[in-house]
Amino acid sequence: GDxxxxxxxxxxxEAETIK
Incomplete structure (x- = not known):
């Protein structure tokens, strides 16, 4: 998020955001 x-x-x- 950040x-x-x-x-x-x-x-x-936050690797999920990169995906």
């Missing part, structure tokens, strides 16, 4: 403020990419802990 997105990296710097890169704007999904957090590594």
């Amino acid at each position: 997105f990296d403020i710097i890169g704007g990419a999904p957090s590594l802990t």
Whole structure:
């Protein structure tokens, strides 16, 4: 759910979001 403020990419802990 949380997105990296710097890169704007999904957090590594949220692999489900990357999918």
